[in-house]
Amino acid sequence: MAKGFTDEDDALLAELGVEVEVKKQLSRTPREERIIAGFEEILRFVDEFGRPPQHGEDRDIFERLYAVRLDRIRNLQECRDLVAPFDKHELLSEGPMLVATDTDELDDDALLAELGVAVDASPLTELKHVRSTAEKKAADEVANREKCEDFSKFKPLFEMVQKELDTGLRETRPFEMKAEIEKGRFFIVGGQKAYVAEKGETITNEQGRTDARLRVIFDNGTESNMLMRSLQRALNKDDAGRRITDPSAGPLFSDQTIDGDEASGIIYVLRSKSDHPLVTENRELVHKIGVTNMSVEKRIAGAHLQPTFLMANVEVIATYDLYNINRSKLENLIHRIFEPARLEIEIMDRFGRPVVPREWFLVPLFVINDAVEKIRDGTITSYRYDPHAAELKRISG
Known part of the structure; x- marks a missing residue:
């Protein structure tokens, strides 16, 4: 019985779901702490995006890691029991149960290995250590924005595009393919207009896919030195992501059309x-x-x-x-x-x-x-x- 409460009070509070018993601090193993910390990462992902993490090569590396981690936690009963008190989004009740695997292989090195991401061979016991490795891999995926020092050169372009949208010379259409990302093109991503000011040489990434480094200017005066596939992923993930048509694409006044003209x-x-x-x-x-x-x-x-x-x-x-x-x-x-x-x-x-x-x-x-x-x-x-x-x-x- 908790100090200061009668038996009757304890019973009433228990019915209300209020914890009244003063428990001893549980001692958890490093592995259990790591599992809980990993599950909390998944919960933060759901808080931010409103959905569980999903599998897929087109997904961010961290989302893929979280998706595999969640599958493993769902699969192992001892892990389910361990994180159940934290499952505010009821993630444990979703998804199919998988065939049991080695219960000792829940560290992020193993999960990243399943995704085909190389990590150091030494065992890692803290998630932050694994994250630093993944961040190196993700550095080319999403670049941070910074202030565009020569934005005055691009501001008239955004103003012109807005006028042309207002008058119908340009339209917005759903983003469909990577080939649409070219120098001089405009897009809408994250509620902002984005202009591809520069496009570097085409490269082949570790997965054998073509990519290129971009200089993307945003209408809020920032810019990003991102990869083309990063912009592609951002547009695909954004339900409101759009491409802005070129007023001369087609051409507008011609007897001939090209694929995609309407x-x-x-x-x-x-x-x-x-x-x-x-x-x-x-x-x-x-x-x-x-x-x-x-x-x-x-x-x-x-x-x-x-x-x-x-x-x-x-x-x-x-x-x-x-x-x-x-x-x-x-x-x-x-x-x-x-x-x-x-x-x-x-x-x-x-x-x-x-x-x-x-x-x-x-x-x-x-x-x-x-x-x-x-x-x-x-x-x-x-x-x-x-x-x-x-x-x-x-x-x-």
């Missing part, structure tokens, strides 16, 4: 055959600019019956095939750029109701071509149309 539609430029006085006076300047996901021929069918085409037939002046881009965002962007030159015209539809079309502009064709080129090279968001000079001018600031 057709988005067509930018079209039309000239009206209307006999409306405002149109006839400015025939060479009045253009309709739009984006469609169907053939232009189908889009303009029955143009003379539609007020959006000024209730008249039209002539197709130019088309640009569109890949890997958001159609509606791009169309809105083009219309905002040419807003100062929007044609203010009112047309009566077939029922005599007034309609004001919004996609016609007083813009020379060469300026539209210039705009397309700036969409191609990703600089279009920095320009607006000056109707007095009849040219695209860079926005100051």
